[in-house]
Structures are given as C-alpha cells and as structure tokens.
Amino acid sequence: MKKISITSDNYEFLEKVKQLSGEPITLCDQCGTCAGSCPMISEMDISPSEMLRLVQLGQEEVLDTKAMWLCASCFTCTVRCPRGLDLSKIAEALRQITLRKAVDQIDIKLISEEELSRLPQIALVSACRKFTG
Numbered sequence: 001m002k003k004i005s006i007t008s009d010n011y012e013f014l015e016k017v018k019q020l021s022g023e024p025i026t027l028c029d030q031c032g033t034c035a036g037s038c039p040m041i042s043e044m045d046i047s048p049s050e051m052l053r054l055v056q057l058g059q060e061e062v063l064d065t066k067a068m069w070l071c072a073s074c075f076t077c078t079v080r081c082p083r084g085l086d087l088s089k090i091a092e093a094l095r096q097i098t099l100r101k102a103v104d105q106i107d108i109k110l111i112s113e114e115e116l117s118r119l120p121q122i123a124l125v126s127a128c129r130k131f132t133g
Ligand code: SF4
Pocket: 027, 028, 029, 030, 031, 032, 033, 034, 035, 048, 049, 052, 077, 080, 081, 082, 083, 084, 085, 087
C-alpha cells in the first residue's frame, strides 16, 4: 500500500475543499453507506467514500480520478449519510478546483455530427458547463 505523509500542502487542499463545498469533511467516519448506495458506483474508479478519504488526507491525486465527474448529484448518499454529509457538494468542489485550472475534460470539436444531432441539446449544454474550464 502507498505510504501517505501529511504535509501543510495536504492541509491546505483539505481546507480548500471544505471551504468550497461548505461540508464538514472531517466528520466522515468511513462507514461506507455512500459507496453502498451510489447508483454510479459501477462506473467509478474509486468509491464515494474513498473519494472522501483522499480529501480528508489532503491527497490531491483525487483530482485525477473519474468519480467526481461521474457523481450525478442524485443525493442518495446525502439522505443516507449518518454524518449528514453532502457528497455531491464535495464532488462539485473537486470539479471546480480542476476547472479553475482551465482543464477541459471534453472537446466539443471531437463530437461527431451524428452524435451532435442525436444527443439531447440540454445534455450537451450541461456537459459543456460541467466539463470545460
Ligand atoms: S456515508 Fe457519510 S460517513 Fe459514511 S463513508 Fe459516506 S460520507 Fe462518510
């Protein structure tokens, strides 16, 4: 297992996510209820509870994972979390940190004409808002 060391940078990252999300992240006790409830878990590379643990430890590598982009803000975990944490807000904070670096996760120029005509306009607009910096 990778050794994790905690530095002031880790603390700053945790504080930034806490500030952007408004969530008391350190309250999570890793019960796993969110992971067991999430409808997107089969598509995620790390579970919602693992995402939270990495944030608690200030590990910026969480920004390289897919889970935060796949969170559908369905609030299933939010209503079930015994600590009252809203993971959708934490995922949004992580997306904001990435997007503020002006990193585009999708390139609309790469979407084919056929897909553009087939995909719902609202999904395209939403994806461009959510996934581009
Ligand atoms: S359900 Fe809440 S307390 Fe449990 S692991 Fe998920 S975020 Fe943490």
